[in-house]
Amino acid sequence: MKDIPDDLRINGERLLARLSEMARIGATPKGGVSRLALTDEDKAARDLFTKWCRAAGCTVTVDQVGNIFARRIGTQDDLASVFLGSHLDSQPTGGRFDGVYGVLAGLEVIETMNDRGISTKHPLEVVSWTSEEGARFSPAMVGSGVFAGVFELGYVLSRADKDGLTLRDELKRIGYAGEEPVGGRQVRAAFELHIEQGPILEAEKVTIGVVSGVQGLLWYDLVIKGQEAHAGPTPMQLRRDPVAGLSSIIQKIYILAEENAPHARVTFGDIKVEPGSRNTVPGRVTLAIDLRHPDPEVLDSMDRELRSIVESQCHPAGLTGKLEEVWYMPPVFFAPECISAIRGAVEGLGLPAMDIVSGAGHDALYLSKVAPTGMIFIPCRGGLSHNEGEYASPGDLIAGGNVLLRAVLEIADS
């Protein structure tokens, strides 16, 4: 690898100015953005991004699922590219940084190299992945997903929004149905810079999170059936009350999380009670369970414990508990060489940093299936994201860009 000049820094003002300019597209009254995938706002953001990329000397290519690749040549240009990217789409009432920060910081890395006359052995590509949020078209992360072979192209193109408009037609309508097959590109490594979307870095007063991987995740629907009964006449001991099973199961799963602290997470995002009448002992309750842990073995053991909790709390109470697995995503570990490049960048810059596990899915999650991948987090205020109030400080935004610059330089010349 080449020596990285000690004083090498991105142009922070340019990055912040571009973030501000991009935030005008789909701006909401409360200071956020609404830029759902493949809407007119997404098109405007794509147009502005590609205009900037071309002005920076990049060659812009769009593939059949609408992923945009802005390529800067390498000194050995037939080598695989280093990817720097994230996404331009947002939640319906999203923030100014989720996704777009990683894309524009990628472009800023290239602009900085241009300014300083720095070339790299491997070509670089700033990538904007299509429809990461999954807010308009479900599932999420389909651009990177098709690229990584997780989803079939035809399946993704046929996904419809709630008005019945398909991703295929909307891609054509906004002019981003490219011709290039999805996934053909050789990737040396992929980096994604992102706000944390959680409160840890802020709480730890740390500027950079070196992301070691992504939590594994198990989603279940737990259905507990008992016996509907009148609230007044039915004595407590003659009831088969699914709410009694529900509350003790929830309590025991919280204890299970404590036993696997600090990395285990359990969330009960929804509860449905049937028939849902104030003076009727319910006959049936449904609980949404979200279980996460970065270690696959621990996640497996939590899964076994969970099943045994359900059985032990339901059966003796005359209830039936049926646990249906809705989704399993195994934990992901990012590539040691990428993590090491990020750590080196952090050290070179003297920034306060810590290792962190990503709790949310990102395009990097799918990229890691086909290329050495790394992620960099910066703090966001109050852990707030998917929210118009999402905020990251200028200093942290610039620091993240500098880490990305150095990590990319390290890998792109190796």
Place this chain on the structure above:
Amino acid sequence: MKDIPDDLRINGERLLARLSEMARIGATPKGGVSRLALTDEDKAARDLFTKWCRAAGCTVTVDQVGNIFARRIGTQDDLASVFLGSHLDSQPTGGRFDGVYGVLAGLEVIETMNDRGISTKHPLEVVSWTSEEGARFSPAMVGSGVFAGVFELGYVLSRADKDGLTLRDELKRIGYAGEEPVGGRQVRAAFELHIEQGPILEAEKVTIGVVSGVQGLLWYDLVIKGQEAHAGPTPMQLRRDPVAGLSSIIQKIYILAEENAPHARVTFGDIKVEPGSRNTVPGRVTLAIDLRHPDPEVLDSMDRELRSIVESQCHPAGLTGKLEEVWYMPPVFFAPECISAIRGAVEGLGLPAMDIVSGAGHDALYLSKVAPTGMIFIPCRGGLSHNEGEYASPGDLIAGGNVLLRAVLEIADS
């Protein structure tokens, strides 16, 4: 009081035959009935009932809220009447006995006296109270409620069903908007015979429940607020998770019920979770709480305990718990002379009986505000009611009628 002949029994076959004939009106495929208040089915049931009453020599009067009074003269006919009644309306998919049993058993008592040439000092009136169920027009028990001064007549007549049809107009449409003012009648005592709508008598293998009163009831909405957060990135110890508060509050309220066993009842009929997304720690949950006890002092102390549970589980967890009282109905104690008359009847007949507290509201609840009132329960299979599968055995149905006959004779001559 006069001596009651040892062999005096109702005509059980006639009672069962009339129950069967009445059950044809609004019969459902699964063996129940659908006879919502003031529908064509309710009209047909009223027509059949009043035809039978007139044939039994009674004078039929209808008041302005549609309550039907079928009067048999007393030997001192200016004395206050003894009421025997219940209601003819049903739940949308109700059973063959809830309400109608008490009305037709009342008529059977009069038929039996006619057959045996028995007269009473006080006149008797079989009463069918309007819209007890509250399933079509809310609130419930409005016929007896207006009679007892609990509701204003104008308020009740203006109540509309979900199609906007008012109780006033529907009463006129089916020809049961009477002219008599509601509530003017003098009442010596009121008896209501009813299926238990709970599982206790069946579990105790007892034929007759001597109802001592009606449980007091407290309804609340508990709103617990925390902080919405992403399920993945937010560490457990940084969450303010209202589901954690919810589950521990529910558990502690179940313990409160145990501490006040066997009469305390607690029911959580509904839970609402917001925003209700699988991978979001909820920001807010709402819990419907139904608390019952027959002793007003115990109910008061449970209310205080409940408030302290909410405070102790919410505050330290960074949650706010707001308990809103939706309804309070104090416990009701039935009249000692009516209870004593029912006990005497049970003893005279040598029936297995026990004291029982009613968990459900009944017309007798409101009647007790203006007259000495008593209630008799018979078992129903599996405690099932408000259900097409509602079932009471012929033997129990007849036994209940015999108890009613003797209790009424006791009071009507005293």
